[in-house]
Amino acid sequence: xxxxxxxxxxxxxxxxxxxxxxxxxxxxxxxxxxxxxxxxxxxxxxxxxxxxxxxxxxxxxxxxxxxxxxxxxxxxxxxxxxxxxxxxxxxxxxxxxxxxxxxxxxxxxxxxxxxxxxxxxxxxxxxxxxxxxxxxxxxxxxxxxxxxxxxxxxxxxxxxxxxxxxxxxxxxxxxxxxxxxxxxxxxxxxxxxxxxxxxxxxxxxxxxxxxxxxxxxxxxxxxxxxxxxxxxxxxxxxxxxxxxxxxxxxxxxxxxxxxxxxxxxxxxxxxxxxxxxxxxxxxxxxxxxxxxxxxxxxxxxxxxxxxxxxxxxxxxxxxxxxxxxxxxxxxxxxxxxxxxxxxxxxxxxxxxxxxxxxxxxxxxxxxxxxxxxxxxxxxx
Amino acid sequence: xxxxxxxxxxxxxxxxxxxxxxxxxxxxxxxxxxxxxxxxxxxxxxxxxxxxxxxxxxxxxxxxxxxxxxxxxxxxxxxxxxxxxxxxxxxxxxx
Numbered sequence: 001x002x003x004x005x006x007x008x009x010x011x012x013x014x015x016x017x018x019x020x021x022x023x024x025x026x027x028x029x030x031x032x033x034x035x036x037x038x039x040x041x042x043x044x045x046x047x048x049x050x051x052x053x054x055x056x057x058x059x060x061x062x063x064x065x066x067x068x069x070x071x072x073x074x075x076x077x078x079x080x081x082x083x084x085x086x087x088x089x090x091x092x093x094x095x096x097x098x099x100x101x102x103x104x105x106x107x108x109x110x111x112x113x114x115x116x117x118x119x120x121x122x123x124x125x126x127x128x129x130x131x132x133x134x135x136x137x138x139x140x141x142x143x144x145x146x147x148x149x150x151x152x153x154x155x156x157x158x159x160x161x162x163x164x165x166x167x168x169x170x171x172x173x174x175x176x177x178x179x180x181x182x183x184x185x186x187x188x189x190x191x192x193x194x195x196x197x198x199x200x201x202x203x204x205x206x207x208x209x210x211x212x213x214x215x216x217x218x219x220x221x222x223x224x225x226x227x228x229x230x231x232x233x234x235x236x237x238x239x240x241x242x243x244x245x246x247x248x249x250x251x252x253x254x255x256x257x258x259x260x261x262x263x264x265x266x267x268x269x270x271x272x273x274x275x276x277x278x279x280x281x282x283x284x285x286x287x288x289x290x291x292x293x294x295x296x297x298x299x300x301x302x303x304x305x306x307x308x309x310x311x312x313x314x315x316x317x318x319x320x321x322x323x324x325x326x327x328x329x330x331x332x333x334x335x336x337x338x339x340x341x342x343x344x345x346x347x348x349x350x351x352x353x354x355x356x357x358x359x360x361x362x363x364x365x366x367x368x369x370x371x372x373x374x375x376x377x378x379x380x
Numbered sequence: 381x382x383x384x385x386x387x388x389x390x391x392x393x394x395x396x397x398x399x400x401x402x403x404x405x406x407x408x409x410x411x412x413x414x415x416x417x418x419x420x421x422x423x424x425x426x427x428x429x430x431x432x433x434x435x436x437x438x439x440x441x442x443x444x445x446x447x448x449x450x451x452x453x454x455x456x457x458x459x460x461x462x463x464x465x466x467x468x469x470x471x472x473x474x475x
Contacts, residue, residue, distance in 0.1 A: 048460045097427075098466065124470035125428030127409060147427075154429045157411035202424065202432050254438035255424060261414040261431060359459040368459055 022231040023058040029238035030062045037063055038190050039237055040183065040332055042070040042176060043197030044360020045225055051369040053227040063238070066189070066332040069179045070197065072147045073099045073358035074330060075279040080172045081105035082309040083302070084144045087170065088118035089312060092305065093136060094170075095121045095129035096144035097151075099358040102351060107314035110144075126158045126169075133167035142301045144170045150200050152290050153264045156271035159296055170301040173290035175274055176200050177208055182285050184216045189332045193237040194220045195230070198252040203268070205260025206250045213246045224252040271296055280354055281327025326353035329362055336363040343367055385467040386434055389421045397430065398474050399423065406471025428470035 030037065041047070047067045050056060056065055069075050082105040088094045094110060101111045101122060114120035119139065123129045126143055133141035141164075145155040152173035159169065180194060196209055201222045209220040219240035223233030233251045240247060250256055270293075277289030292300040301307065323341050328334035336342045336355070346352035348364055355361035387399035387406070397417065399408045406425075410417060413430040417423055422439045423430035 045460070045463070048463070052458075052460060124466055127428045127472070128470075150426055150431065153412050153431070154427045157409065157429060160411070199424075199426065199431075254435065255432055261412065263414060264412040264431060267412050359463055365459060 019058070019228055019231055022228065022235050025235040026058075026063065026231070026238055027060040029235065029242050030060045032242045033062070033238070035062070037192050037238075037241065038066055038332070039063065039193040039195065039234065040066045040068040040189075040191045041195035041197070041223070042068040042180060042183075043195075043200070044071045044358065044362075044365070045199070046070065046195065046197060046223065046230060047360070047362055047365050048369075049225050049227060049230055051365045055227060055230060058231070059234070063234075065234070066191065067329075067362045068183050068191075068332050069279065069282055069330045070176075071330070071355065071358050071360040071362070072151070072174050073097075073103055074326065074354040074361045075174060075179070075282060076100070076103060076146055076172045076354070077278045077280045078104065078106040079278075079309065079313060081109065082107075082313045083307045084110055084142070084170055085113045085118075085312045086307055086309045087140075087142050087301065087305065088113035088120055089116075090305075090308070091119075091140070092301075093119040093121065093132065093139040093141045094144055095123045095132055095141060097124070097146055098122045099360070100144060100146050103354055103357045104351075105312065108312055126155050130158060130161075130163060130167055133164040137164070137166060139166060140305060141167050142170050142305070143167070144172065146172050148174055148176045148197075148200050149203050149268060149290070152272060153203055153261075153268045156267045157264075159271045159292070159299060160267060163299060168299045168301040168304050169292060169296075171272070171290055171292055173272065174277075174279070174285075175288055175290055177204065177212065178274070178285050178288035179279070179282075180209075180212060182279075182283055182288070183331065184212070184218065186331055186333075191218065191332060193218050193241050195233050195237060196220050196222045196248075198222060198224045198229075198255055201252070201256045201260065203261050203264050205258050205265075206248050206256055207258040208260070209248045213248050217246045219246050220248045222248070222250045222252045222256050224255065281330055324353035326355045326363070329355055336366040339363070385425045385464050386422050386439070387425055387468075389417055389419055389423060392417065392419060397423070399425065399430075399471065401425070401468045401471070404468055405474040406468065407474050408471050425467055425471065427467070428472070 129143040221233040221237040272290040274287035275291045297303040325339045351357045355363035387401040391398040415433045422434040424432040
């Protein structure tokens with residue numbers, strides 16, 4: 001049998017024979033481990049590819065592939081959304097990425113605020129939010145900045161440009177490496193290896209995961225988004241697990257380097273600082289949130305505008321989403337199909353939990369793709 | 381939202397580049413790209429910003445992925461394709 005390492009060298013993307021060989025290599029490695037093991041990825045785009053191509057169908061029974069907190073929209077906390085809803089209710093023009101629109105706050109979403117006459121605009125880029133501020137000089141334009149560091153770096157770059165006086169940022173940006181730390185400390189999951197998200201690592205570089213791998217004793221493989229990229233990453237990850245080597249391996253060299261995008265990191269940390277924050281359904285995550293530094297107070301919506309959430313916050317209503325297990329799903333303790341609401345009262349058109357809202361949420365992804373195997377003959 | 385989409389640089393004006401994404405021309409910002417970019421290079425776009433100059437020898441492999449994602453004829457809803465289209469929409473329109 002060809003060793004996984006050799007398969008890497010000749011990796012091409014959608015060749016069923018190669019997929020089958022990778023699946024064989026994974027099975028071989030899991031057999032060598034000799035017990036049930038779990039590995040976790042932390043990226044909504046990975047879950048999209050895994051579900052869309054039915055990759056779980058080709059994995060051996062002894063291997064569980066779990067999605068962790070890889071959806072920045074899903075982990076945005078209810079009270080954070082409340083701040084944006086309150087600003088819209090106070091008359092500000094709130095701009096944000098489309099996935100954020102239907103994300104519930106403690107009681108209401110920005111879509112609700114819009115339906116009630118609030119000015120809420122969907123943008124694809126923070127640059128478009130700045131254009132809206134130029135176009136509506138009479139409005140306070142607030143960009144609700146969501147996303148992990150890959151997206152936060154765009155917000156940071158805009159902060160360094162000349163901005164109209166009516167533009168500010170409400171940052172709910174999150175930092176992925178902090179989430180991996182939290183997940184690794186959860187007691188009732190048994191994750192022995194991690195797949196890191198290719199494009200987040202484009203910014204941070206893969207070197208950032210080395211202390212994590214050493215400390216947790218778990219290998220980390222950086223993976224791309226092709227089905228074979230992901231299978232190859234799992235083959236490499238299980239190989240490192242067999243050999244008990246808690247190392248970081250870059251299986252996505254075409255986009256990720258050890259150092260990452262250094263100019264972007266400089267921009268990111270010039271504008272943002274890490275603060276401890278609550279991630280919805282997960283925990284208080286040390287250093288998990290990205291807040292604007294003091295020097296940027298003039299464009300920090302929380303400092304520039306008085307945000308009063310008392311009229312929109314309803315913690316009792318937040319409690320009502322009972323039965324929703326988004327938190328357990330994001331921690332790798334449950335699957336969408338374990339939830340009694342999934343596909344019944346919780347659907348993309350009227351989501352109950354955050355994971356059904358975003359295109360990167362696991363419930364939304366499973367609902368869309370049905371988790372159906374579709375790797376065209378592989379593994380048969 | 382964190383997928384990133386590759387495009388070919390057609391023109392550069394300071395920190396702004398005209399980039400072709402599968403036939404759609406968009407203006408991208410170059411503020412945070414990792415290396416200097418020239419006309420003819422491919423860059424990875426995320427929310428309207430180039431975040432990486434793709435090494436030339438790796439361009440074809442990267443493009444193959446996105447060709448496949450965008451080719452979803454018959455699918456009623458495709459989250460990956462929608463995310464890719466969103467990334468392309470993040471650039472400013474160029475005539």
